[in-house]
Amino acid sequence: MIAIINYGVGNLFSLSGSLKRLGIESVITADENIIRNADRIILPGVGAFGDAAEKLRKTGLDRVIIDEAKKGKPLMGICLGMQMLFEKSYEYGDHEGLGLIPGNVKPMKPLLDGKLKVPHIGWNSLQIKDKNDPLLKYIEDGDYVYYVHSFYATDCDNWTSSVSEYGITVTGSVRNGNVWGTQFHPEKSGEKGLLILKAFSEI
Amino acid sequence: MVAKRIIPCLDIRHGRVVKGVNFEGIQDVDDPVALARFYNESGADELVFYDITASVEGRGLFTDVLERVASEVFIPLTVGGSINTLDDFDRVLKCGADKVSVNSGAIKNPALIGEAAKRYGDQCVVLSMDVKRVDGKFTVFTAGGRVNTGIDALDWAVRGEAAGAGELVLNSIDTDGVKKGFDIEMLSAFAERLSIPIIASGGAGCMEDFKTLFETVPKVDAGLAASIFHFKTVNIKDLKNYLIDNNIEMRKI
Numbered sequence: 095m096i097a098i099i100n101y102g103v104g105n106l107f108s109l110s111g112s113l114k115r116l117g118i119e120s121v122i123t124a125d126e127n128i129i130r131n132a133d134r135i136i137l138p139g140v141g142a143f144g145d146a147a148e149k150l151r152k153t154g155l156d157r158v159i160i161d162e163a164k165k166g167k168p169l170m171g172i173c174l175g176m177q178m179l180f181e182k183s184y185e186y187g188d189h190e191g192l193g194l195i196p197g198n199v200k201p202m203k204p205l206l207d208g209k210l211k212v213p214h215i216g217w218n219s220l221q222i223k224d225k226n227d228p229l230l231k232y233i234e235d236g237d238y239v240y241y242v243h244s245f246y247a248t249d250c251d252n253w254t255s256s257v258s259e260y261g262i263t264v265t266g267s268v269r270n271g272n273v274w275g276t277q278f279h280p281e282k283s284g285e286k287g288l289l290i291l292k293a294f295s296e297i
Numbered sequence: 298m299v300a301k302r303i304i305p306c307l308d309i310r311h312g313r314v315v316k317g318v319n320f321e322g323i324q325d326v327d328d329p330v331a332l333a334r335f336y337n338e339s340g341a342d343e344l345v346f347y348d349i350t351a352s353v354e355g356r357g358l359f360t361d362v363l364e365r366v367a368s369e370v371f372i373p374l375t376v377g378g379s380i381n382t383l384d385d386f387d388r389v390l391k392c393g394a395d396k397v398s399v400n401s402g403a404i405k406n407p408a409l410i411g412e413a414a415k416r417y418g419d420q421c422v423v424l425s426m427d428v429k430r431v432d433g434k435f436t437v438f439t440a441g442g443r444v445n446t447g448i449d450a451l452d453w454a455v456r457g458e459a460a461g462a463g464e465l466v467l468n469s470i471d472t473d474g475v476k477k478g479f480d481i482e483m484l485s486a487f488a489e490r491l492s493i494p495i496i497a498s499g500g501a502g503c504m505e506d507f508k509t510l511f512e513t514v515p516k517v518d519a520g521l522a523a524s525i526f527h528f529k530t531v532n533i534k535d536l537k538n539y540l541i542d543n544n545i546e547m548r549k550i
Contacts, residue, residue, distance in 0.1 A: 107393040111368035141418070211492060213420045213463065216299040216518070217342055217548040238300060238548035240373060242395075242420050259298060282395065284337065284372050285550075 096120040096295065097132035099159065099175075101149045108281040109138055109172070112288055118295045126158050134294065135162060139174030143185040143199065143245070146174055156192060163194050168297045169273045170229075176268065176275030177247060185245050195270040197250030202243075202262065210261040213244040218278075220266050224255035228297050229267065229274050232289035239266070239278035239286060247277065272297075300548045301511050301540070302342035302519035303533055304496065305526040307332060309378075310349045312358035314527065327527065333366045336526070339533040340550035341372065345398070345466075345521060348378030360392045367393020377425055381405065386413050390421070398423040398466060401439040403457065404446060414461025423496075424462035426450060428483060429470040435483060442470045451490055458493050465491060466521065468498040476502030476525070479510045484517055494518035501525055504539050511545045 096113060098106055100122045113120040120136075121128060129135060137159060139146050150156040163169045171179045180191045183199035191199070203212045217238040222230055233256075241258065247265040256266040258278075267276045274294065280287035307314045307329055314327045333344055344366070348359040356379065367374060376389040377398030386397050397417075403409050403424060414422045427438045428450040435450035454465055467487055469480035479500045488495055497510055501522040510520050525531045537547045 107364065107367040108371055112371050115369070115371075211494065213418070214299070215420050215463070215494070216302065218299050236549075244420075281371055282373050284548075287371055 137175035171275040218258040227255040410460040419463035424457040425466040472500030488516035
């Protein structure tokens with residue numbers, strides 16, 4: 095059973111639908127006991143970092159996620175959910191993240207020189223940096239995934255397992271032990287995305 | 298880099314897909330969920346759903362369709378039709394839409410673009426416009442091309458971008474349904490003035506039309522069409538392979 099953390103951000107139809115298609119049991123929940131009893135946790139998220147981090151803290155779910163991750167439970171953050179795994183975000187101010195992966199989240203815009211549009215939105219190809227990452231076991235160099243974001247994870251080279259090029263090198267996925275994150279949306283990335291979720295369920 | 302997109306458009310009326318030629322003579326095509334599944338498997342990069350029913354009952358059927366598609370088809374979904382308020386944004390986003398397209402709702406209330414962008418992010422707000430030449434000037438039309446608003450289309454697009462629209466769907470009424478190719482002249486004029494992604498709509502009749510589109514107007518990000526896909530004149534998988542062979546970056550399936 096995968097617990098999809100529900101803290102009131104975004105629609106989770108596609109994520110729970112993807113897992114259902116794969117025959118993987120999941121529950122959308124904010125209940126501490128259910129999260130603690132699940133085999134795996136997915137932290138989704140769209141919207142602003144500050145608001146989302148605040149919501150997690152207010153509900154106390156931040157502690158639950160950190161505890162479970164430290165016990166070794168597989169945890170995967172998606173998009174903003176991935177960004178929140180890092181130590182700090184500079185999205186409209188300074189915000190503390192969950193600190194499960196070393197690194198920071200910074201705006202892309204100042205680095206793109208006005209040449210490329212922000213948000214980085216659309217299908218982009220992946221270059222795999224860590225061929226041994228079990229999350230990417232079904233993915234090959236050049237496979238396309240779907241991105242929608244204006245901020246990106248940086249200072250995290252040691253933990254980066256795949257990247258995409260968009261004027262700068264965008265962190266595509268990260269791993270620190272039993273904690274994974276994808277900047278792209280596997281639940282919107284067609285068959286390749288389903289294979290990433292399948293790989294997570296098999297870890 | 299980001300791949301160019303191929304987008305089939307599904308007009309939904311009373312829970313079914315329909316497509317009019319020149320916005321008239323609507324024909325019943327197919328079940329939307331089955332068609333969405335088919336397009337997903339053929340490699341469509343995104344799906345656009347327009348709700349063309351005006352009744353409350355039709356709207357309910359539409360959101361049912363949307364929920365079913367979002368639970369089964371795992372590519373981005375854009376929804377338009379009858380989007381007039383932030384509540385309308387909320388309603389379709391809750392049913393699984395990723396982006397929301399506004400057309401006449403933004404003309405009636407231009408503040409809607411900015412308010413929606415602020416609440417849901419620029420990436421969520423798609424400005425869609427039906428444009429026709431009137432005395433040589435690109436002019437915004439509404440009501441399926443029947444009402445001339447008198448608004449200068451280029452100015453309207455620039456204002457929409459400044460207000461926070463993240464993408465523009467540019468539908469040329471002059472080429473829609475004619476199947477002689479996209480409106481390259483119109484698209485080039487808009488591409489010069491805008492930096493947000495432009496989705497070209499209206500006029501695709503064959504695979505070569507998409508090649509001409511992406512080669513002639515490199516700033517266009519996506520090609521949208523309905524009937525040539527619905528009636529299987531063009532298969533999306535063949536189209537993408539053809540474009541890849543012509544060095545246009547596409548997501549491979």
